[in-house]
Amino acid sequence: MMPECRARHPTQTANRLPWSHTVSEPLSRSSRKGKLMSQLRLKRILCPTDFSANSMHAMTYACGIADQFLADLHVLHVLQDPVFPTFAEPSAVYGLPPDFNERIRASAERALSELPEPAPTGGVEVFRVLRHGTPYAEILEYAREQGIDLIVLGTEGRTGLRHALLGSVAEKVVRTSNCPVLTVRPPSPDFGFTTS
Numbered sequence: 239m240m241p242e243c244r245a246r247h248p249t250q251t252a253n254r255l256p257w258s259h260t261v262s263e264p265l266s267r268s269s270r271k272g273k274l275m276s277q278l279r280l281k282r283i284l285c286p287t288d289f290s291a292n293s294m295h296a297m298t299y300a301c302g303i304a305d306q307f308l309a310d311l312h313v314l315h316v317l318q319d320p321v322f323p324t325f326a327e328p329s330a331v332y333g334l335p336p337d338f339n340e341r342i343r344a345s346a347e348r349a350l351s352e353l354p355e356p357a358p359t360g361g362v363e364v365f366r367v368l369r370h371g372t373p374y375a376e377i378l379e380y381a382r383e384q385g386i387d388l389i390v391l392g393t394e395g396r397t398g399l400r401h402a403l404l405g406s407v408a409e410k411v412v413r414t415s416n417c418p419v420l421t422v423r424p425p426s427p428d429f430g431f432t433t434s
Contacts (some may be wrong), residue, residue, distance in 0.1 A: 279307075279387070281387055283300055283390060284390070286313075286315070286389070287315050287350075287353065288373075290394075292394050295392060296391050296392040297390075299422050300354070300390040308360060309362065310364075312364075313365070314367045314376070314380055315349075315367070316370070317342065317346055318373060347368055350368055377389065378415060381417055387417060388419075389415060389417060391422070392421070392424070
């Protein structure tokens with residue numbers, strides 16, 4: 239025999255919500271938000287960047303969240319080995335200058351030192367980190383090592399054939415991360431419409 243199920247109004251019983259708040263009377267939207275925000279603790283935020291326009295857009299979100307929670311902001315760039323086409327003629331030789339890797343590293347360090355722009359305010363500490371390897375794997379490893387509470391990243395970085403062959407870094411991070419991930423879409427184009 240199936241047990242009888244009766245729907246009850248939240249004011250009739252003490253229901254448990256996901257954030258462990260006992261409801262004895264309906265909460266207003268602002269009090270729910272305040273209660274949730276007081277229980278949400280973000281101490282370390284990671285914002286990976288590839289220096290693209292969309293990763294800079296995601297950086298503004300990361301800075302705003304870091305300001306709101308007075309969290310440390312970790313800005314990470316991952317240097318990846320150059321990808322050469324595999325369909326090239328076998329006799330083709332790709333010659334890179336001997337100091338190629340050093341120049342790329344110096345350029346990335348210089349760009350990283352200028353981020354975030356504009357910088358967060360209110361005593362937020364910014365850590366700038368440069369790593370070498372596969373971007374999504376290094377992002378996940380760094381998040382694990384540093385005890386990151388939230389990853390904020392753009393959904394579209396440098397695209398093209400490389401994106402089609404390697405897949406989306408954001409997608410791989412979202413699917414395999416142990417901490418929450420906030421993905422930020424590129425800003426929508428302004429078509430000149432105004433709202434009244």
